[in-house]
Amino acid sequence: MACNASSCQSNCYRDEEQAREEAVDSSTNPVADDNNQNQNVCVKCKSNEPMSATGGDDGRFCADCFRSNLYGKFRLSVTSYAMISPTDNVLVAFSGGTSSRVALQFVHEMQNKSQKNFDASRDRSLPVFGVGVAFIDESSIVPVPSHEIDKAIQEIRLLVSNLAPPRKELHVVPIENICSSNSSDGRDRLKSLLDVVSDATGKEDLLLHLRMLSLQKIASENGYNRLVLGSCTSRIACHVISATVKGQGYSLPADMQYVDARWETPVVLPLRDCLAQELNILCQLDGLKTVELLKGSCAGINGLVSSFVTLLQEENPSRECTIVRTAGKLTPFHFNRIPENNDSNLLSATRRRQKRYNLKPNESISSESFCPICNSPLNKSDLLRLSNLGSCQTSSESFGAACCSSCRFQILPNDPSSMENFYTLLPQPLIARAKHSSYGNLSLLREQIQDCLVSDSEDES
Amino acid sequence: MLAVEMKEAAAKPVKAGGRLCCICNKRRAALKRPKTLEQICRECFYEVFEEEIHQVIVENQLFKPGERIAIGASGGKDSTVLACVLSELNRRHNYGLDLFLLSVDEGITGYRDDSLETVKRNEIQYGLPLKIVSYKDLYGWTMDEIVKTIGLKNNCTFCGVFRRQALDRGAALLKVDKLATGHNADDIAETVLLNILRGDIARLSRCTSIITGEDGPIPRCKPFKYTYEKEIVMYAYFKRLDYFSTECIYSPNAYRGFAREFIKDLERIRPRAILDIIQSGENFRISTSTKMPEQGTCERCGYISSQKWCKACVLLEGLNRGLPKLGIGRSRGLNNDRKKGTKESNAKKSIESKQCGTLDF
Numbered sequence: 028m029a030c031n032a033s034s035c036q037s038n039c040y041r042d043e044e045q046a047r048e049e050a051v052d053s054s055t056n057p058v059a060d061d062n063n064q065n066q067n068v069c070v071k072c073k074s075n076e077p078m079s080a081t082g083g084d085d086g087r088f089c090a091d092c093f094r095s096n097l098y099g100k101f102r103l104s105v106t107s108y109a110m111i112s113p114t115d116n117v118l119v120a121f122s123g124g125t126s127s128r129v130a131l132q133f134v135h136e137m138q139n140k141s142q143k144n145f146d147a148s149r150d151r152s153l154p155v156f157g158v159g160v161a162f163i164d165e166s167s168i169v170p171v172p173s174h175e176i177d178k179a180i181q182e183i184r185l186l187v188s189n190l191a192p193p194r195k196e197l198h199v200v201p202i203e204n205i206c207s208s209n210s211s212d213g214r215d216r217l218k219s220l221l222d223v224v225s226d227a228t229g230k231e232d233l234l235l236h237l238r239m240l241s242l243q244k245i246a247s248e249n250g251y252n253r254l255v256l257g258s259c260t261s262r263i264a265c266h267v268i269s270a271t272v273k274g275q276g277y278s279l280p281a282d283m284q285y286v287d288a289r290w291e292t293p294v295v296l297p298l299r300d301c302l303a304q305e306l307n308i309l310c311q312l313d314g315l316k317t318v319e320l321l322k323g324s325c326a327g328i329n330g331l332v333s334s335f336v337t338l339l340q341e342e343n344p345s346r347e348c349t350i351v352r353t354a355g356k357l358t359p360f361h362f363n364r365i366p367e368n369n370d371s372n373l374l375s376a377t378r379r380r381q382k383r384y385n386l387k388p389n390e391s392i393s394s395e396s397f398c399p400i401c402n403s404p405l406n407k408s409d410l411l412r413l414s415n416l417g418s419c420q421t422s423s424e425s426f427g428a429a430c431c432s433s434c435r436f437q438i439l440p441n442d443p444s445s446m447e448n449f450y451t452l453l454p455q456p457l458i459a460r461a462k463h464s465s466y467g468n469l470s471l472l473r474e475q476i477q478d479c480l481v482s483d484s485e486d487e488s
Numbered sequence: 489m490l491a492v493e494m495k496e497a498a499a500k501p502v503k504a505g506g507r508l509c510c511i512c513n514k515r516r517a518a519l520k521r522p523k524t525l526e527q528i529c530r531e532c533f534y535e536v537f538e539e540e541i542h543q544v545i546v547e548n549q550l551f552k553p554g555e556r557i558a559i560g561a562s563g564g565k566d567s568t569v570l571a572c573v574l575s576e577l578n579r580r581h582n583y584g585l586d587l588f589l590l591s592v593d594e595g596i597t598g599y600r601d602d603s604l605e606t607v608k609r610n611e612i613q614y615g616l617p618l619k620i621v622s623y624k625d626l627y628g629w630t631m632d633e634i635v636k637t638i639g640l641k642n643n644c645t646f647c648g649v650f651r652r653q654a655l656d657r658g659a660a661l662l663k664v665d666k667l668a669t670g671h672n673a674d675d676i677a678e679t680v681l682l683n684i685l686r687g688d689i690a691r692l693s694r695c696t697s698i699i700t701g702e703d704g705p706i707p708r709c710k711p712f713k714y715t716y717e718k719e720i721v722m723y724a725y726f727k728r729l730d731y732f733s734t735e736c737i738y739s740p741n742a743y744r745g746f747a748r749e750f751i752k753d754l755e756r757i758r759p760r761a762i763l764d765i766i767q768s769g770e771n772f773r774i775s776t777s778t779k780m781p782e783q784g785t786c787e788r789c790g791y792i793s794s795q796k797w798c799k800a801c802v803l804l805e806g807l808n809r810g811l812p813k814l815g816i817g818r819s820r821g822l823n824n825d826r827k828k829g830t831k832e833s834n835a836k837k838s839i840e841s842k843q844c845g846t847l848d849f
């Protein structure tokens with residue numbers, strides 16, 4: 028299913044050597060070398076008419092080949108990284124935008140195909156994986172008229188119910204639910220929480236973390252065991268740059284691999300190799316309905332990064348791929364793979380396939396500690412600060428100390444009283460996660476060895 | 489408590505003429521420190537600026553007592569401030585270093601001869617012996633002659649390759665132990681981004697090192713690794729340092745590349761971003777197996793090279809045989825994106841700010 032190397036704009040399946048070549052001299056591959064070929068046929072099937080004679084690389088495919096190429100990238104990710112197996116129950120996060128719309132569509136097509144196989148097979152041994160859809164309603168913090176929200180949600184309901192069977196459950200959950208089960212109380216708490224964060228970028232990122240927390244909550248309450256995000260190459264390229272700019276170089280590889288199993292429900296990114304531009308084209312081509320409502324305009328650093336990457340992509344159409352490929356070479360964490368599941372022999376085929384992609388077994392499970400806000404693995408200097416924690420701390424102080432330096436700078440308030448306030452407003456799941464993580468353990472340890480710690484503080488002073 | 493309040497009250501009349509320095513609380517604030525946005529006085533600025541560099545030198549053990557150190561001097565702001573600060577710190581903290589100025593004369597009329605005059609004045613101002621190595625002596629060609637032969641295209645390839653080697657040769661002639669260059673925090677942050685944009689993981693893993701080339705002929709170090717460009721300019725301005733600020737006349741446009749502009753935009757909304765980028769660069773998880781190509785020596789001139797001939801010798805061979813394109817198109821590495829930038833420079837902007845390796849080495 029891998030696409031023809033010279034035509035695939037996102038050159039995702041090329042081998043290292045080619046990729047390197049391409050990265051070093053990225054300006055040479057476009058159109059020119061195909062000039063002698065007949066411009067009026069698709070470069071892949073060599074029979075149909077291409078979508079556009081003048082457009083970029085995408086225009087050189089016919090619609091069918093374009094579609095199957097894109098779906099092929101999705102499918103290859105899913106199978107190579109064991110993202111979805113027949114017994115799974117998959118939750119697709121749908122924001123209304125084109126990327127998650129395509130993710131939903133592709134997951135749906137895949138489910139549809141396995142349903143057909145199931146119906147056709149005699150022994151019915153391979154079950155069909157389940158699919159649900161989650162929409163996080165953020166209208167409480169984005170000023171949008173309520174009738175527009177209602178209309179959008181109505182459209183989403185229609186869209187999901189119009190997908191061919193098997194039926195997909197839709198979960199529409201207001202983001203403030205993460206703060207309190209009572210919705211008006213939750214809304215107030217969420218608003219006050221965001222108000223405490225003064226940095227515009229920090230506010231935006233905190234919201235992003237809360238969104239993930241909400242999705243995880245939906246997944247765990249409804250029995251899903253995979254969370255599918257529509258993050259595409261372009262989106263991930265922006266994340267690579269913004270994480271670098273925010274000093275999160277250490278934890279960056281955790282966020283941009285195909286699989287991220289540090290969460291209770293593992294997160295998978297099957298569209299990691301697809302460009303936003305390609306997904307937009309597909310939505311147009313197939314009339315996939317999107318619901319652009321809560322268009323969060325990026326503020327601060329994130330907005331700056333996204334216009335920078337857009338500019339670079341215009342200057343060189345393979346730039347986003349190169350950025351993601353570079354960050355892809357950073358050493359991933361042990362949780363960047365689907366955990367082994369030995370009780371199912373269905374997996375053996377998958378495992379064989381994984382070998383081809385050179386996924387190393389879990390040889391070194393280092394025990395990472397995570398930032399309670401963004402869930403990033405902490406680096407050495409964060410851990411050092413954590414281990415130097417004084418013994419007489421308030422819970423908000425020890426919470427703050429357990430956060431990564433990036434969150435400490437852009438999210439946590441500076442003065443102790445606002446910090447106290449911030450801490451009391453934090454959603455329960457986040458506090459709970461923090462208590463499970465290192466600083467919880469550390470304070471537990473500390474309690475146990477309290478009587479021996481006298482000399483400890485003397486040494487430090 | 490009361491005493492403090494009284495003091496503040498007493499200070500009020502002074503405040504009326506402007507805010508007080510938030511470090512010494514005595515003198516009037518004269519500037520907003522770019523790195524922290526603190527309002528401070530001139531004296532405190534000199535103090536923190538120099539002290540931070542001293543700390544970087546000490547913590548990273550950049551120099552050992554008795555070492556001979558060459559300062560790469562272009563006459564530009566970075567290297568001029570570096571010469572000024574290093575000679576001052578050497579005196580103040582008894583580093584015990586023998587400092588030298590090392591300049592490269594590319595042979596660019598109206599540009600380099602003027603900036604060299606600046607360096608010659610610096611030689612007297614800071615009492616540092618100056619060594620100038622010229623392209624003409626080393627390679628038999630001046631940049632003016634090269635440009636006459638090959639035109640304005642690709643000339644920055646020559647500029648960059650020749651300069652790097654010229655500095656090493658000059659350093660060897662001076663018998664120095666290390667070469668200190670004026671690369672500042674903005675430069676390093678830009679390099680981190682550029683290596684990500686180009687997919688160069690091997691360089692990404694090393695570009696934040698404060699000391700490089702320890703396996704090469706002369707190790708290089710960057711005492712300004714954490715020093716903001718804006719603060720260097722500010723220091724030079726307030727101290728009325730004598731530096732040269734004209735752009736290289738052969739660099740096609742006096743523009744800033746995309747990456748540099750991006751960094752300036754970032755700095756505007758979050759000054760700390762420059763340090764954060766460097767920190768990311770230091771913390772990237774890169775497996776040690778990602779190595780640079782094996783280094784050997786050039787069969788012709790003995791300079792380190794991963795190929796049979798070093799880049800400079802290939803370029804020279806081309807020039808001397810009247811085939812100046814030799815060595816420009818083929819091999820990959822450091823200069824590839826730069827060459828591309830040069831190729832497109834008439835129509836488009838480059839992602840990189842320093843086209844010809846700049847004259848602030």
Ligand SMILES: [Zn+2]
Nearest residue numbers: 069072089092
């Ligand atoms: Zn076709």
Ligand SMILES: [Zn+2]
Nearest residue numbers: 398401431434
């Ligand atoms: Zn964090």
Ligand SMILES: [Zn+2]
Nearest residue numbers: 509512529532
């Ligand atoms: Zn002062």
Ligand SMILES: [Zn+2]
Nearest residue numbers: 786789798801
């Ligand atoms: Zn040579």
Ligand SMILES: [Zn+2]
Nearest residue numbers: 644647739844
């Ligand atoms: Zn030049």
